[in-house]
Amino acid sequence: MPSDAWIDELLSPPGRAILPELASAEVREENEIRTIDRLRGRYAPELVRLAITQSALRHRAKPKFSRADEMLFTAAGLEQASSERMARHHAARYDAFAPIRDLCCGLGGDLIALAESHDVTGVDRDPVHARLAGYNAQVNGVGARVAIVCADVADVPLSPGDAVFIDPARRVDDRRLRGGESEPSLEWCFALAARVAAMGIKSSPGIAVDVVPHDWELEFVSEGRELKESVLWSPSLRSSARRATVLPEGHTIVSGSGANVRVRASGRYLLDVDPSVTRAGLVDELGASIGDCWKIDERIGFLSSDAPIVTPFGRPLEILASLPWNLKRLNEALRSLDIGRADIRKRGSPVDVDELQRKLKLRGSRAALVVLTRVEDRPWAFVCVNYLLPPS
């Protein structure tokens, strides 16, 4: 049986009828055996099994796709797909370019966003993903702008005028690739970049920064304070050497100001800088753009101030206690502050968070964040609250 036969099953009239029946929250909460029993009389058992799997994937896809309930997914394709917000952020770079080739298009996350304003060819060697990309583009109303080629990207003819987006696989045959590995490799992508007009390469947030050619841009993107990806932009798409972008709003900060923020002891507030900014090495640029703030250590990504800082690039914390790292003294501080629940945040500290959580004496009524870090190169602890959140 061809590997995409399950797509035909789900797109047949009974497949189109069963999926909406599984979409409601009550059905998802009911026992799977009960769902199977309820549907088995009316649908073939194999279709019921396929539909239950697809329905679970659609539910999992909702944070990424506004039309998840109409799209089709594989588990690996969904895990690696760019969210709608990320994909639109990528696509915005291509305003001045056409035609666009989305190499390694997967099930179409980036392809759909690119096709919102361009004609795009999507290429994937996996016949299931290639077919899903075409289907998902249609469901999202951009099918007319999309052509799909099922092939290895190495075999696809490209012209010097083409603009390329490529999102190499970081999983192959259900196996997650190690560290900096991808399929195709970054080296292959850089070689291809020399033959086309423009290229964006999506990569992991852990990328070794020294592999990026000096005339490219390296962007780190976070969503909801989670570092999600790096994107490498070739010279014609580049607008700075480094960039940090915070989604969903798309706030962005770039290198190049030569800012150098001073280091001194903490003030009353601490800014827990967004991981995209620290990963891009742009803490000084952020500090300089905010003004009236400083670093508490040369190498640590916290900024401090005497007045509250409100910025999309960090979480504002009010310091309730500041002390050299020592478990006994930390527990004394937590007791005197009436802290009964503590999350732990560490940056530049070797302390084992799980072990510390067990050793904290939390008997009070308030919640706090314990920050373990370094201050002027000494291990340090802060007890903080997020001052934008209501006190608990």
Ligand SMILES: C[S@@+](CC[C@H](N)C(=O)[O-])C[C@H]1O[C@@H](n2cnc3c(N)ncnc32)[C@H](O)[C@@H]1O
């Ligand atoms: C990370 S996913 C792409 C996700 C996509 N950007 C999205 O947002 O949905 C990578 C895809 O690359 C495909 N792939 C890996 N190596 C390939 C190759 N040499 N030629 C074509 N496709 C390839 C895989 O089949 C997989 O679907």
